[in-house]
């Protein structure tokens with residue numbers, strides 16, 4: 001590990017009863033990098049993200065955040081977890097709270113900021129996702145795309161070391177996907193360290209430092225976007241990319 005290594009995933013294994021879901025996953029994420037993870041449904045992508053933030057601890061292997069182990073039994077999990085942002089497919093906003101309060105609650109309750117500081121931070125995060133004009137709306141008064149932008153602001157307001165995204169646009173109507181991807185591109189370009197599970201290959205092509213193709217709990221192939229779009233090496237990745245192209249069109253469209 002050098003100074004710029006933010007996250008290390010080392011030989012992570014995870015099973016549910018007899019079902020082996022992750023079978024020795026390893027990768028590193030450096031400061032400012034965007035890693036895109038993709039692969040078929042059921043390949044273990046969500047489980048991997050849940051292992052990284054210890055919502056579902058791995059059975060074997062190690063997770064290090066700036067060199068500090070989350071998997072060590074003596075780790076202060078809550079403290080370390082507060083440095084890992086998470087953006088879910090299903091937004092997970094508090095329905096009874098306005099957008100600004102959804103964003104401020106983490107800085108206030110978890111980081112212990114004063115109410116004023118937490119609200120200031122929340123306002124800045126909402127500005128980043130272009131939601132300042134909706135900050136006093138409740139989630140039900142927002143479109144799915146707007147709710148997800150609040151979800152991203154909520155993660156950003158914690159100023160985490162890394163943000164994990166689990167298919168952040170896959171629950172959205174097609175016409176709302178673009179605004180969320182644009183916000184993600186914007187924050188990627190500000191140097192936010194991100195691990196993004198997504199099948200949006202246009203996003204991957206634009207900002208991924210590396211793409212990781214997973215299938216059946218293993219990393220089958222990894223490389224730059226240029227590598228994958230010039231033609232994957234493994235038949236499984238090739239077939240999957242072809243299928244995505246049929247579903248979503250080419251990445252540069």
Ligand SMILES: Nc1ncnc2c1ncn2[C@@H]1O[C@H](COP(=O)(O)OP(=O)(O)O)[C@@H](O)[C@H]1O
Pocket residue numbers: 016019021039040041042043044045046047048
């Ligand atoms: N809590 C759980 N209990 C039992 N099986 C699970 C659980 N979570 C995930 N799985 C199984 O693990 C496999 C990988 O799931 P998941 O990580 O959600 O894949 P992906 O996100 O790539 O679609 C699937 O077969 C799924 O049914």
Ligand SMILES: [Mg+2]
Pocket residue numbers: 045046047166167
């Ligand atoms: Mg998933």
